[in-house]
Amino acid sequence: MTLSTRTLRAKVVVAGIGETTYYKHGKSPDPEFKLALMAILRACEDAGIGPREIDGFASYSNDRNDPSRLAAALGLPELRFSNMQWGGGGGGGAAAVANAAAAVATGIANCVVVFRALAQGQFARFGLGAQAATVSGEPAFTFPYGVMSPGQRYAMRAMRFMHEHGVKQEALRAIALASYHHAQANPRAVMHGRPLTAEMYDASRWIVEPFRLFDCCLENDGAAALILVPAERARDLRRPPVYLLGAAQGSEHRNAAPVHNAPLYGTSSFTTVAPNLYAMAGVEPKDVRVVQSYENFTGGVLMSLVEHGFFKAEEANDFLVPENLIAPTGPLPLNTSGGNLAECYMHGLELQLEAVRQVRGESSSQVPGADVSMVCSGPMVTPVSSLIFGSAATI
Amino acid sequence: MTAERTFALPEGLPRPVPEPDGLSNPYWEGANRGELWIQRCGSCRAWQWGPEWICHECLSFDVDWERVEGRGRIYSWERVWHPVHPALKDAGPYVAVLVELPEAGNVRMIGNLLGDPRQEVRIGAPVEAVFERHDDATPPYTLVQWRTS
Numbered sequence: 001m002t003l004s005t006r007t008l009r010a011k012v013v014v015a016g017i018g019e020t021t022y023y024k025h026g027k028s029p030d031p032e033f034k035l036a037l038m039a040i041l042r043a044c045e046d047a048g049i050g051p052r053e054i055d056g057f058a059s060y061s062n063d064r065n066d067p068s069r070l071a072a073a074l075g076l077p078e079l080r081f082s083n084m085q086w087g088g089g090g091g092g093g094a095a096a097v098a099n100a101a102a103a104v105a106t107g108i109a110n111c112v113v114v115f116r117a118l119a120q121g122q123f124a125r126f127g128l129g130a131q132a133a134t135v136s137g138e139p140a141f142t143f144p145y146g147v148m149s150p151g152q153r154y155a156m157r158a159m160r161f162m163h164e165h166g167v168k169q170e171a172l173r174a175i176a177l178a179s180y181h182h183a184q185a186n187p188r189a190v191m192h193g194r195p196l197t198a199e200m201y202d203a204s205r206w207i208v209e210p211f212r213l214f215d216c217c218l219e220n221d222g223a224a225a226l227i228l229v230p231a232e233r234a235r236d237l238r239r240p241p242v243y244l245l246g247a248a249q250g251s252e253h254r255n256a257a258p259v260h261n262a263p264l265y266g267t268s269s270f271t272t273v274a275p276n277l278y279a280m281a282g283v284e285p286k287d288v289r290v291v292q293s294y295e296n297f298t299g300g301v302l303m304s305l306v307e308h309g310f311f312k313a314e315e316a317n318d319f320l321v322p323e324n325l326i327a328p329t330g331p332l333p334l335n336t337s338g339g340n341l342a343e344c345y346m347h348g349l350e351l352q353l354e355a356v357r358q359v360r361g362e363s364s365s366q367v368p369g370a371d372v373s374m375v376c377s378g379p380m381v382t383p384v385s386s387l388i389f390g391s392a393a394t395i
Numbered sequence: 396m397t398a399e400r401t402f403a404l405p406e407g408l409p410r411p412v413p414e415p416d417g418l419s420n421p422y423w424e425g426a427n428r429g430e431l432w433i434q435r436c437g438s439c440r441a442w443q444w445g446p447e448w449i450c451h452e453c454l455s456f457d458v459d460w461e462r463v464e465g466r467g468r469i470y471s472w473e474r475v476w477h478p479v480h481p482a483l484k485d486a487g488p489y490v491a492v493l494v495e496l497p498e499a500g501n502v503r504m505i506g507n508l509l510g511d512p513r514q515e516v517r518i519g520a521p522v523e524a525v526f527e528r529h530d531d532a533t534p535p536y537t538l539v540q541w542r543t544s
Contacts, residue, residue, distance in 0.1 A: 129479035140411035160471035258445030
């Protein structure tokens with residue numbers, strides 16, 4: 001147990017969470033930087049922590065809102081931690097929390113905000129292909145063939161995985177239905193009041209086979225933030241403390257081998273990450289009561305759940321049915337806020353907030369006894385990351 | 396217009412140009428001659444694709460290039476319906492394939508599968524390379540497409 005002396009387990013707690021109103025892409029009345037500030041202040045309010053206590057920031061996917069500007073805008077006495085997770089887009093969500101937690105646990109900083117802000121009306125959208133006249137390097141081997149958007153890049157991986165394991169389209173459909181089902185109970189959700197049926201899914205247009213429209217994430221405007229403090233402060237917090245039990249990031253051997261040459265191709269990139277996560281958290285898949293699994297595309301959720309050990313790939317058609325994935329009764333409630341498909345594409349940070357709500361017992365689709373709550377960030381990219389939160393009862 | 400489609404996809408997509416450091420020049424120069432060239436380590440003989448400055452197996456910088464016949468099999472595929480680029484508007488569907496080359500250590504390449512875009516695609520099906528010349532482009536370039544064989 002060499003890990004036991006070097007671990008983040010139970011050293012840091014989530015003190016507060018906050019988000020702005022979630023908007024359809026391009027519909028935010030506020031600019032992106034202001035959205036970031038609003039989410040941070042709401043997280044402070046939730047935590048009962050004064051904004052001037054913040055001394056660090058962590059984000060991912062090249063968030064445009066620079067911590068030094070945030071620190072100046074908020075009048076912070078000092079900035080002690082300014083951190084960006086490299087690469088992987090939404091795969092950096094749990095890693096950003098872990099990076100912040102590592103800073104708090106080791107005394108680099110005392111009160112770190114993890115945030116993500118997006119105003120895609122102000123800036124470019126994710127789902128578009130490159131608009132440049134020429135490409136070189138790896139894109140030169142894919143873009144001229146019309147393989148240029150995230151969906152086009154990752155449909156190829158999902159198709160191979162589904163082929164190798166005989167996974168049917170209905171398995172992907174169940175993932176989409178679960179997200180939309182949960183969004184109907186969540187007033188924050190962009191798709192609140194817009195339920196999805198199996199018939200609507202089956203009739204929806206293909207984006208890129210094997211992904212239909214409802215297999216693909218939304219694109220939205222908004223911001224979300226959470227605040228991490230040392231576990232020693234847990235008793236003094238306004239809200240029930242939510243402990244970070246474990247976190248891991250990375251990807252398999254040569255996952256980024258250029259032009260789709262990863263030796264293990266049909267993967268969400270979690271095969272090495274998930275065992276590290278469980279080892280640090282000291283829990284097993286059967287202990288996890290609720291999962292938020294990043295949906296860039298449903299095929300990635302399928303693989304994430306397999307690679308985190310909830311069922312075998314060959315069992316996917318049997319396990320991935322809506323009743324298994326819906327709170328409160330399903331054995332593995334999935335994406336209980338609606339997630340990237342139906343709550344908001346806040347690049348997966350909304351999944352972290354929802355995982356915290358589950359541990360607190362505050363979700364709009366609450367799972368009873370959700371003492372162990374997992375988030376998987378950004379399947380199929382590299383690096384990916386995942387984490388496990390736990391209640392005080394797990395410590 | 397019922398003009399025969401010369402290219403797998405409409406013109407106007409980003410054009411490939413060799414990167415400033417010249418890493419993939421042998422590939423693009425070979426394609427313009429109707430030849431398929433893949434990286435192969437001069438030291439341990441491992442195949443490597445896409446190109447890199449070092450051999451991922453033995454860490455030798457002696458990465459060489461070798462010509463292959465251009466015969467492979469479909470490793471994965473996708474049929475694209477939603478256009479993400481203005482040049483692709485009304486161009487769908489089209490099929491992109493990931494082809495593995497058993498003759499080159501099973502390295503994989505992306506291309507389009509020629510023929511009916513609504514055809515049934517079978518993983519494992521044998522394919523052969525077709526060189527799609529874009530001689531009027533500046534600079535001229537050649538794409539490597541695939542058809543079932």
